[in-house]
Amino acid sequence: MMPLPGRFLTSVLVRRDGDLFLFDSGEGTQVSMKMLNLKWKKISAVFISHMHADHVTGLPGILMLSSQVDRTEPLYIVGPQKLRDYVESSRRILDMYINYEIRFIPVETGVVFSGDGFTIQAFPLIHTKPCYGYALVEERRKGEFFPEKAEALGIPRGKLWGMLQNGGTVELEDGRIIDSSMVMGEARDGRKISYVTDTAYFESIADYVHDSDILFCEGMFEKALAATAREKRHMTSYEAGLVARDSCSRILCLQHYSPRYSDKELKILERDAKEVFPDTVLTKDRMTFAVPLKD
Amino acid sequence: MMPLPGRFLTSVLVRRDGDLFLFDSGEGTQVSMKMLNLKWKKISAVFISHMHADHVTGLPGILMLSSQVDRTEPLYIVGPQKLRDYVESSRRILDMYINYEIRFIPVETGVVFSGDGFTIQAFPLIHTKPCYGYALVEERRKGEFFPEKAEALGIPRGKLWGMLQNGGTVELEDGRIIDSSMVMGEARDGRKISYVTDTAYFESIADYVHDSDILFCEGMFEKALAATAREKRHMTSYEAGLVARDSCSRILCLQHYSPRYSDKELKILERDAKEVFPDTVLTKDRMTFAVPLKD
Numbered sequence: 186m187m188p189l190p191g192r193f194l195t196s197v198l199v200r201r202d203g204d205l206f207l208f209d210s211g212e213g214t215q216v217s218m219k220m221l222n223l224k225w226k227k228i229s230a231v232f233i234s235h236m237h238a239d240h241v242t243g244l245p246g247i248l249m250l251s252s253q254v255d256r257t258e259p260l261y262i263v264g265p266q267k268l269r270d271y272v273e274s275s276r277r278i279l280d281m282y283i284n285y286e287i288r289f290i291p292v293e294t295g296v297v298f299s300g301d302g303f304t305i306q307a308f309p310l311i312h313t314k315p316c317y318g319y320a321l322v323e324e325r326r327k328g329e330f331f332p333e334k335a336e337a338l339g340i341p342r343g344k345l346w347g348m349l350q351n352g353g354t355v356e357l358e359d360g361r362i363i364d365s366s367m368v369m370g371e372a373r374d375g376r377k378i379s380y381v382t383d384t385a386y387f388e389s390i391a392d393y394v395h396d397s398d399i400l401f402c403e404g405m406f407e408k409a410l411a412a413t414a415r416e417k418r419h420m421t422s423y424e425a426g427l428v429a430r431d432s433c434s435r436i437l438c439l440q441h442y443s444p445r446y447s448d449k450e451l452k453i454l455e456r457d458a459k460e461v462f463p464d465t466v467l468t469k470d471r472m473t474f475a476v477p478l479k480d
Numbered sequence: 481m482m483p484l485p486g487r488f489l490t491s492v493l494v495r496r497d498g499d500l501f502l503f504d505s506g507e508g509t510q511v512s513m514k515m516l517n518l519k520w521k522k523i524s525a526v527f528i529s530h531m532h533a534d535h536v537t538g539l540p541g542i543l544m545l546s547s548q549v550d551r552t553e554p555l556y557i558v559g560p561q562k563l564r565d566y567v568e569s570s571r572r573i574l575d576m577y578i579n580y581e582i583r584f585i586p587v588e589t590g591v592v593f594s595g596d597g598f599t600i601q602a603f604p605l606i607h608t609k610p611c612y613g614y615a616l617v618e619e620r621r622k623g624e625f626f627p628e629k630a631e632a633l634g635i636p637r638g639k640l641w642g643m644l645q646n647g648g649t650v651e652l653e654d655g656r657i658i659d660s661s662m663v664m665g666e667a668r669d670g671r672k673i674s675y676v677t678d679t680a681y682f683e684s685i686a687d688y689v690h691d692s693d694i695l696f697c698e699g700m701f702e703k704a705l706a707a708t709a710r711e712k713r714h715m716t717s718y719e720a721g722l723v724a725r726d727s728c729s730r731i732l733c734l735q736h737y738s739p740r741y742s743d744k745e746l747k748i749l750e751r752d753a754k755e756v757f758p759d760t761v762l763t764k765d766r767m768t769f770a771v772p773l774k775d
Contacts, residue, residue, distance in 0.1 A: 187545065190515040194541075212541045213508050220485040238540045238574040245533045246489075246507045250482065267573050274569045278562050279533040280609060314575060 186239045187444040193217055193470050194239045195441055197380055197401050199321060204229040204300065207247065208319055208380040208401075214243035215250045217471055227256040230298050232305065233264030234382055235316035236271065245275045252284045259286035263297045263307070265315050292317045302326070303375065308393035310384035312418045318384070320394060323375025327352065335368045376476050379434070382441045385415055386424035391431035398476045400434040401468070403441035408457040426458035426465060437465045438474070481534045482739040488512055488765050489534045490736055492675055492696050494616060499524040499595065502542065503614055503675040503696075509538035510545045512766055522551040525593050527600065528559030529677055530611035531566065540570045547579045554581035558592045558602070560610050587612045597621070598670065603688035605679035607713045613679070615689060618670025621773075622647065630663045671771050674729070677736045680710055681719035686726035693771045695729040696763070698736035703752040721753035721760060732760045733769070 188194060194211020198218070205228045207214070218225070228251060234240055241264075251260060262272060269289045275281060290297055294317075298305040303323045310316040330350050340346065340363060345355045349365045356362055379394035382403035394400050404422030406414040414421045420428075422439055429437035439458060442451055451467050458465040466472075483489060489506020493513070500523045502509070513520070523546060529535055546555060557567060564584045570576060585592055589612075593600040598618045605611040625645050635641065635658060640650045644660045651657055674689035677698035689695050699717025701709040709716045715723075717734055724732035734753060737746055746762050753760040761767075 187548065188511040188514050188541070190511075190517070193511060212538065213511055216483040216485075216488060216508055219483050222485070236574055238544055238570070238576055241574065242537060242540050243507065245537050246483075249533055253482065270569075271573045274565075274573070275533070275537075278566045278569070279531055279536065281533055 186237075186441070188213065189444055189448075191448065191470065192442075192444075194243065195382060196243065197440070199378055201303065201321070206305070206321065207231045209234055209240040209382070210243040210247050211239050212242045215246035218247070218250065221471055221473075226254055227251065227258060228260060229258070229300075230261035230263060230305070232292075232297070232307075232319045232380075233262070233268050234310070234318065234380070235312055235314055236265050236267045237314065237383070240383075241268070241271060244272070245279065245281060248272070248283055248287070249281055252282050256285050259288045261288050261290055261298060263290045263292050263305075265317075266291050310381065310390070311387055312383045312385070316383060318379065318381040318390070318393060320377060320379040320397065322377050325372045325375055328370035328372050330369050338363060338367065340368070374479050376479070378476065381428070383419055385418045386420045386427070388431070390428045394428065394432045394434060397432060397434040399436050399438055399474055400429050400432065401438045401440055402428055404439040404454050404458055405441055405443045407453045408460075422454035422458040422465075423460060426460060426462035429458075429462040429465070435464065436474070437462050438468045439465060440468050481532075481736070483508065484739055484743075486743065486765060487737075487739075489538065490677060491538065492735070494673055496598065496616070501600070501616065502526045504529055504535040504677070505538040505542050506534050507537045510541035513542070513545065516766055516768075521549055522546065522553060523555060524553070524595075525556035525558060525600070527587075527592070527602075527614045527675075528557070528563050529605070529613065529675070530607055530609055531560050531562045532609070532678070535678075536563070536566060539567070540574065540576060543567070543570075543578055543582070544576055547577050551580050554583045556583050556585055556593060558585045558587050558600075560612075561586050605676065605685070606682055607678045607680070611678055613674065613676040613685070613688060615672060615674040615692065617672050620667045620670055623665035623667050625664050633658060633662065635663070669774050671774070673771065676723070678714055680713045681715045681722070683726070685723045689723065689727045689729060692727060692729040694731050694733055694769055695724050695727065696733045696735055697723055699734040699749050699753055700736055700738045702748045703755075717749035717753040717760075718755060721755060721757035724753075724757040724760070730759065731769070732757050733763045734760060735763050
């Protein structure tokens, strides 16, 4: 909510194949983009959790920076209704040079964006103003095809192989019925990346972010300040740990620390979360994570 | 106009006695404020040159940061009429927590702010939208009082000394008339700090910033790109050098570089300015300057 030396405001950038997705855009996000020196062409979509300044005042800079790279596709902006007002009034008042189309999608619970093999889903959080979390969810991918199994079964190459690869069932000339499961491995889980901030703790968060490969979650206060956190509609890092544990997530990335903690004191937040979820990481500005395919 | 790693957007902060004055507030200004670790209590006034995003999108953060320090005085915001709209719509849309009074002063040529012993003056620049430069101008201070001269002249301590210190004339018991100039040094010039960006070059800038102790001036392009600069309503560093020379300023602080120049290539801008004005400094983020009293 407030910057410190070496701590910009909130933002998470996800790169997936050719897409970049930005979750929140606090002041300084375009500076971090520059520092990362990404070879980027475009941000496909921006997802804003809620209309507090520390989550959106970097957006005008991102919109302008996006005019410096070639793009023909529109930029999708997903967020609360007031976000449209914010973007439109910023464009009007600041005469922002924007050379591409912006398409606004009002956020509501459910799928808010989709692409080839994935959706981005929004879910409601509990904060001092309307607020949503987001999860990028990949579809299950088909299992691996084993050509050696198809050959051993005497299935001729060509059309029949294709039908089996697409999950079909085929009948051979000798009358045998071959099901795709006889030549394909099991369907493989897709990946899931979840983003949760700002919110008071409540149990169903774990349902929304169930089975995340990476869970970015606020852990603003230490466990001893649970009452303060609840009053301000924020979470302790211990509660973030509970969400990570109960959602069976793989890694918890803590974010959105209170400025009351110096960099050194952030260890307190890490310790509290690790009490219930050992695979906890204290994120820092411009830290990067790879999320490999599960096989 | 665009950040680079290690180059935030435009802003100059002036501390004078108990006051802090901020000239422009590009994205990241509050981060630099934190990095500087100033023991600050309040910003007295903010002066915005023009309503382009790279000069104002850091303002909401500064306004919020200012709610974290004790203040009872209002914060004055000076700038184009649209600035009021920007601040008001930001407050409305972002529910910004601001616990002090904001007083908006529309900028026009002349004195826009004044305090004990100084004024801040605005002057028109030539850009793609209405734009103003600013100069902080101290009043001339009275000359130094020399008690040894007063004693040598046999002037009794007390009321007569006070009258002479205030520039008056006194008659002694023996009939002699003593003028304050007989016991005081010459009036001393105040200091002047000028801030010029964004603008095409024109000769009268030198009049507005005449006799500056420090002239912060844009020098966006190299001399060879003078036509580009003029077309975009910006200045070359060579032209900034001309302004510094013709205004008889003491130091030229170049700022607002084009992102086309890497940190190393900025030397080109420095070289061009030094051709006409040797006392040129390439400013960097969070560089600080002291402006001592002239005596």
